[in-house]
Amino acid sequence: MSRLIVVSNRVPIPDKTGTAPAGGLAVALQSALEARGGLWLGWSGQSCAEDRIGPLQMLRDGNIDYALTDLTERDVEEYYQGFANRVLWPICHYRLDLAEYGRREMAGYFRVNRFFASRLLPLIGENDLFWIHDYHLIPLAAELRRQGVKNRIGFFLHIPWPAPDVFLAMPVHEEILSSLTAYDVLGFQTEHDRENFAACLARQGLGNRLDKAHFALGSRTFTARPYPIGIETNEFVTLAQRAAGTTLHKRMLDSLDGKGLIIGVDRLDYSKGITQRIDAFETFLKRNPDSQRKVALLQITPKSRSEVPEYEAMQRAVAEQAGRVNGALGTVDWVPIRYINRSLRRPALAGLYRMAKLALVTPLRDGMNLVAKEFVAAQNEADPGVLLLSRFAGAAHELKDAVLVNPYDVEGTADAIARSLTMPLEERRDRWKSMMNALRANDVFTWCDTFLGDLSRYEQVE
Ligand SMILES: O=P(O)(O)OC[C@H]1O[C@H](O[C@H]2O[C@H](CO)[C@@H](O)[C@H](O)[C@H]2O)[C@H](O)[C@@H](O)[C@@H]1O
Ligand SMILES: O=c1ccn([C@@H]2O[C@H](COP(=O)(O)OP(=O)(O)O)[C@@H](O)[C@H]2O)c(=O)[nH]1
Helix, strand or coil: CCCEEEEECCCCCCCCCCCCCCCHHHHHHHHHHHHHCEEEEEEEEEEECHHHCCCCEEEEECCEEEEEEEEEHHHHHHHHHHHHHHHHHHHHCCCHHHCCCCHHHHHHHHHHHHHHHHHHHHHCCCCCEEEEECHHHCCHHHHHHHCCCCCCEEEECCCCCCCHHHHCCCCCHHHHHHHHCCCCEEEECCHHHHHHHHHHHHHHCCCEECCCCEEEECCEEEEEEECCCCCCHHHHHHHHHHHCCCHHHHHHHHHHCCCEEEEEECCCCHHHCHHHHHHHHHHHHHHCHHHCCCEEEEEECCCCCCCCHHHHHHHHHHHHHHHHHHHHHCECCECCEEEECCCCCHHHHHHHHHHCCEEEECCCCECCCHHHHHHHHCCCCCCCCEEEEECCEHHHHCCCCCEEECCCCHHHHHHHHHHHHCCCHHHHHHHHHHHHHHHHHCCHHHHHHHHHHHHHHCCCCC
C-alpha cells in the first residue's frame, strides 16, 4: 500500500492537554488517519518572525507521523486570517457582502502555498499518495507540479462550492479555478457542490466534461465527485451510551430539574446561523408561553478565528442577543439560554446530545456539519431526540428525515421547534432509524476508503 501524506492547515496536535479540537476537519481526519496510518503535515498553530522559522517539528502518535511547521506572523495575517478566512470562506458560504479582498492577502495566500510545497518536497517518496484538504491549500498541487511532482494528488473541499455567479465575483477566480485542475481527484461534500464547480468550469470555458465525473484539460484529465464526509458512527454510539452515569451527566440532569434540553453546538461563526436561531427560539417561547420554564437551550459555542474582524463582531452580537433574551424572558429560577464559549471534549458532548430532546443545527450554509451526524448517532433508540436541520447544510442531503428548515425563516423555524418538541414517539423513532441507516452506510472510514480508493486507482491519461 502506498504511503499516505495528508496536508491540511489545521492539525489536531497530540499535546495531551485534553483541549478538544473544535472543527470537523480535524476530528474526521484524525479518525480516518488513525485507522490507516500515514504522515500529516500542517501548520503548528504558532507564528514567529521570519528568521525564526525552524525545521519541521516531527512527532509520532500511534499510527500517525505529524510534521508541523510554524508560519510567520505576516503569513498568518495574510494567508489564514486574510485570503482564506476573509475572502474564500465568506464567498464559499455565499457572503459576498463580507468578503474583504486585498492583493496583499492574495499574494500571501499563494506565497504560503509555495512554502508548504517547499516543506513537503524533501519528504516525498515515489509512490506516496497525497491528500490535500480544504480551501487554505487550493494552489498546493499546482505548486508541487511546478516542482516536478508526478505523484497522485487528491483534494477534498470541506466547505460548499458556491454557484458560478457568486464564485466568479471573486477577484483571482481564474487562478483559483485553474489551480484545482492540477489535482487528479477532487472531492466535494455534495452533488450540488460538484455541479456548482462543474458549472464554474463551463462558464470559464475551462476543460471539457467527458462524463458526469471526468474532465479533460489539455493533456490532463481529472475526476470530480461528491464524497460526503462521515463520523465514527459506532464509536459515537458507544461514547454516548457510556456518558450516562458520569458526574457531568448527573450535574446536568440535576440542573435541568425536569426541563427539556434543547442543544446547539457550533464554532462561533456567522455561517452557523446562531443569531437567527436565537431569534427563532425566542419567537417559539413567545408563541408558546406554556413551554416557558419547561425547556432550556444549551448553546455551546467555542470562539473561532477571533482575530478576524467579522468573527469578533459576531462574538459581540451573539453574547448581546443571548443576554437580551435571558433578560426579557428569564425568571429568578429559569434561564432560557445557557450560552457558553468553551470547547467541550467529545465524550461530554456525546452525553449532552443524548440527553437533549432536540438539536438545533441551523447554519445559513455549511459544507457538511458533523454535529448533526453526531447528535443522531448519540440518541437512545428507545426514545430518540429530534434533529432540526437547515436545508443549507451538506448533512441535509443525507439526513432527509431530519425536520428540515430554512434558517432565514425565523417564524417557520419557531413553528418547527414547537412541532419537534411534541412529535410522537413513533415518528421520532422512524425518522431516527432512517437517519441512522444513512450514518451506518457512510461513516468516516467509508468516506476515507472511497476517496483513497478512487485516488489510488487513478491513472493519468498522458
Ligand atoms: O481551522 P479553523 O479555522 O479553526 O476552523 C475549523 C474548521 O472549520 C471548517 O470545517 C469544515 O469541515 C467540516 C468537516 O468536513 C464540515 O462538516 C464543515 O461543514 C466545514 O465547515 C473548515 O472547513 C476547516 O478547514 C477548519 O479546520
Ligand atoms: O465544544 C466543542 C464543539 C465542537 N466540537 C467538535 O467539532 C466538530 C465540528 O464540526 P462541524 O462539521 O459541525 O463544523 P465545523 O466547526 O467544522 O465548521 C464536531 O466534530 C464537534 O464534535 C468539539 O469537539 N467540541
